[in-house]
Ligand SMILES: Nc1ncnc2c1ncn2[C@@H]1O[C@H](COP(=O)(O)OS(=O)(=O)O)[C@@H](OP(=O)(O)O)[C@H]1O
């Protein structure tokens with residue numbers, strides 16, 4: 573019996589089917605691929621291309637996209653520092669459940685604050701939080717501007733936009749960095765291939 577947060581008198585319920593049983597069934601190991609970077613850096617593109625590539629290899633993955641989750645689970649949150657922190661905390665907890673279910677959970681959120689990403693890392697089993705940094709220059713993201721948000725931010729019509737008037741803290745020790753080569757961004761397939769190579773090397777694509 574214990575107290576956790578505001579809950580008192582709560583108990584942990586164990587079930588006889590465990591993570592290892594699920595991983596055996598799925599022939600893979602559960603983990604979280606956490607994609608962080610500026611708006612327009614290619615997070616969703618990588619998430620969806622990776623999802624498709626894993627699917628084609630009969631591996632079960634699921635994408636948690638920041639924009640999409642803000643339509644439901646996180647629709648009560650805005651973009652203040654506190655709300656972004658709560659956004660990342662919730663998605664980290666959901667991602668942890670997916671990884672425990674044995675899935676390769678692909679989370680793609682700006683997640684601008686290092687301490688919030690590190691907190692998510694801290695609640696996952698050792699080595700199963702794989703941080704992927706979309707290291708794309710602001711100028712490239714701003715030139716892409718597929719939703720026209722940078723334009724609005726520059727015009728002062730969106731306040732607190734990441735990279736413009738709100739901070740982005742790059743990872744210090746990420747597992748994977750995606751960056752331009754000779755000024756050219758790798759193709760979506762090449763970006764996904766980099767992540768699949770990592771998952772393969774570390775044994776996540778086998779039970
Ligand atoms: N102020 C501000 N700053 C940054 N982004 C903004 C903002 N307002 C709206 N948007 C849109 O919200 C998307 C980012 O949501 P996230 O949940 O990933 O953000 S965060 O991790 O909580 O910072 C982001 O999507 P992506 O472009 O896919 O990154 C934007 O479409």
Ligand SMILES: Nc1ncnc2c1ncn2[C@@H]1O[C@H](COP(=O)(O)OP(=O)(O)O)[C@@H](O)[C@H]1O
Pocket residue numbers: 609610611612613614615616617618716718757758759760763
């Ligand atoms: N590797 C890439 N090469 C060329 N264009 C890309 C690449 N990745 C993303 N893009 C384009 O950049 C824009 C932003 O990508 P998106 O995945 O929506 O970024 P984010 O989710 O980080 O906001 C989109 O128009 C997308 O088609």
